[in-house]
Amino acid sequence: MSNFLTQTIYGVSDGAILALAALGFVLIYKSTGVINFAQGEFLLIGAYTVYAAFVVFQLPLVLAVVVGILFAIVMGVLIERLILRPLVGESAISVIMVTIGLAAVLKAVAQLFFGTRAVTQPAVLPRTTIELAGATFPLNRILVIVIAxxxxxxxxxxxxxxxxxxxxxxxxDDQQAALTLGISVRRIFAMAWALAAVSALIGGVLLGDITEVSSRLTTFGLLVFPVVILGGLDSVPGTIVGGLVIGLSGQYVSSYWDPGLAQIAPYLLLVAILLVRPYGLFGETRIERV
Amino acid sequence: MSATATGVYHRSYRRESALRHTKAEYFRLALMIVGLLVTPYVLDNYWLSIVNTILIAVIGAVGLNILVGFTGQISLGQGGFLAIGAFSSALLYQRADLPAPLSIACAVVITAVAGALFGLPALRIKGLYLAIATLASQEIIVFVARRWTFLRDGSAPLTVDRLSLGSFEIERQYFEWQWYWILLTFAVLAVLAARNLFRSSLGRSFMAVRDQDIAASAIGVNITRAKVTAFAVSSGFVGLAGALSAHYTETVTWEAFTLDVSILYLAMIIVGGLGTIAGSVYGAAFMVLVPVFIQETVGAVGDSVPVLLSRVPAIEQVVFGLVIIFFLLFEPRGLAQIWQRMKDYIRFWPFRY
Incomplete structure (x- = not known):
């Protein structure tokens, strides 16, 4: 029982970080209609910029996070302006592939600067455990849940x-109607990318703190897809529920069944959802049927 | 002064549906044949092995282009299908003692059936959802390949005996040379088959589904059939590529079939040109040669800038990503279109068009 509670905390904290990553993904999809395959790399870049500011340049933590957030905003806006805007109206294949190319570049740039091995970063969240209801909980996991x-x-x-x-x-909701009301759609697009990069940065920093800052963060990023399919591609509350379900199921499968299976359990869940309810739990049922 | 023809005009339907129309095209074909025949006598073993890798990639890229470029069904599952082809051919050859041609043929059929099965979701979903569904199938296939001990030799990866058929055997000394002819034959057959597929009604129905599926069904194209066949045909080609790579590399491990491989093949057809057979060939050659070129360059300047040497994989990845982005932004129709423009420029010279 106590083990179960501990696993639950692990699962919920994983899920909370996934929800942050997925939130950025949904933001981009909802306002610009782009499937962002580079979301996992956003986590990675976020974790590495804060690492660079905090450890390499020895800035105080708060300042380091501010620098990271500013960097994420600039990166998001530049990516939107330089790469995605010329592709507005292009086919889904082009848009998906451009974000895949972007993912390759971002990941490799991080590798160029920081190498492939995990960098050492002092733990920010306390690594102590607390006893509650007969179970031990790692404090940093609980704090991750609170922050998220x-x-x-x-x-x-x-x-x-x-x-x-x-x-x-x-x-x-409706781009053309928004345009007629005087909303600058371009600015909204840029904002969506910037906010997505920021939410991924927070997720990446939290994940880097409880695990390690290395290129393996991107594998975690791929789990965004099961999360958003489960929650619905265009639903913000869906990301939270989806994140929690994927995080918890991953932890339970890995501790009670088979750690290897836990890696693909989310994908099995994804296929099942696509078969039964392709628009997700909370998504709009506006899916294009063939 | 005699008049010169300023365009290609057809006087009969037979002429119009011919693969080649002009003398220049026949001339280029002859030049290409001579080039391909001379290649193994000019190149050393290292470069010949790269050419062989390209030939396998050509078959895989043609297969993926049938699905993505011609039928418009995006697939991130290429690596998984390559794995199915490679493992089935290797197992049939190694454990069931089938002769190589039979094991390769069986691998093609098995992969085609698997492709049709994994293509079933495409009947209900498309675009982004389909991309994610194929991503899931990729992860699941690789997981099975990684965990199923039957697909290994104990703890070592599955090894495949050197290819032999009757009294013919690949010799160590002429390894790359002999494989060149085998792979070239398969690649040429694959390219011809694909090229002719799109002159038939089946191939045309694929393109109709890509361009406008509702309109296609209105004019009597059976969309279900077209999509499932497209997945099957495409996977058949990919399975052939996988099977050949299993026999050529003589080891089969799941690491050769990860998501990165799927992405590499997608990059090939995008760089080459979506929806063109020639583009698949250019793209496969281009994407295989880029890392080789980077290694050569870094090797040449590595002595003066030693920091580069340790960063080669990262540099390759940066270039890989940039190539995809640049082509999508500046030449979305790929190398095939660049080649076409060059030909047009020469043909219309001194006029602009």
Missing amino acids: AVVLTLFTLFFQRSRHGIAMRAVA
Whole structure:
């Protein structure tokens, strides 16, 4: 029982990070219609920029995170402006492939600067454990869940309350109508990429802190696909539920059944969902049927 | 002064559906044949092995282009299908003692059937969803290949005996040379088969599904049939490439069939040109040669800039990604289109068009 509770905490914290990564993915898909295969690499770049600012340049942690966020914003805007905008209206294959090419470049650039081995970064979140209800919980995992929850709440508030957030939802709903109301769709596109990079950065930093900062972060990034398919490609609450389901199922399968199977359990789940409910649990049922 | 023909005009349907129309095309064909015949006598073993890799890649790229370029069904499962072809041919040859041609043929059929099965989701979903579904099938196939001990020799990867048939045997000394002729035969047959497929009604129905599936069904194309056959035919080619690579490399391990391989093949057909057979050939050659070229360059300047040597894989990946991005942004129709433009420029010279 106590083991079960511990596994649950591990699963929920994995899921919370996945939800952050998936949130960026959904943001981009919802407002620009692009499937971003580089989301995992965004996690990686985010973790490495904060590492560079924090460890290499010896900045204080808060400043390092601010630098990381600024870098993520600039990167997101530049990627949108230089790579994605010329491809607006092109076929799905071109758009998917351009993000795959982008993923290769980002991952390799990180490798050029930091090598392939994991870099050492002092643990930021405390690595102690706490006892609760007869089970031991790692404190850093619990803090990850708290931080992710706060960030996700902030993002939700942003979409519900702020002018820009509402404008983003308007563009996602109907681009032409948004244009006639004077919303700059271009700016919204750039913002979507910037915010996606920021949410991936937070996810990447958290994941790097509880595991390690290495190129293996991108494998975690691939799990974004099962998450968004489960939650629905265009649903923000769906990413949270999807992230939690994938995170928990991964942990349970790996601890109670077979660690190797846990790597593809999310994909098996994905195929099952595509067969039964291709638009996901919360997605709009506007899927194009053939 | 006699008039010169300013375009290609056809006077009969037979002429129009011919593969080649002009004398220049026959001339280029003759030049290409001579080039291919001379190649093994000019190149040393190292370069011949690269040419052999290209020939296998050509078969795989043609297969993927049938699916992605001609039928418009995006697939990230190429690596998985290569794995099915390679493992089935290797197992049939090694454990069931089938003669090589039979094991390769069986591998083609098995991969085609597997492709049709994995293509079934394409009947209900398309575009982005299909890409993700094929990504899942890729991960699942590689997982099976990694975990199933039957697909290994104990703890070592599956090895395949040197190819032999009756009294013919590949000799160590002439290894690359003999394989060149075998692979060239298969590659030429594959290219011809694919080229002719798109002169038949089946191939035309693939293209109709790609261009507008609803319109295609309105004019009587059976979409279900077209899609499932496209997956089967494409996987058949890919299975052939996988089987040949198993016999050529003589080891089969799951590491050769990861998602990166799927992406590499997609890059080949995008760089070469989606929806052109010639493009698959150019793209396969290009994407195989780029890392070789990088290695040669780094090797040449490596003495003066030693830091480059340790970064070769990363440099290759950066170039790989940039090549994909640049082609999509600046020449989405690929090398085939560049070649076409060059030919047009010469043909219309001194006029612009």
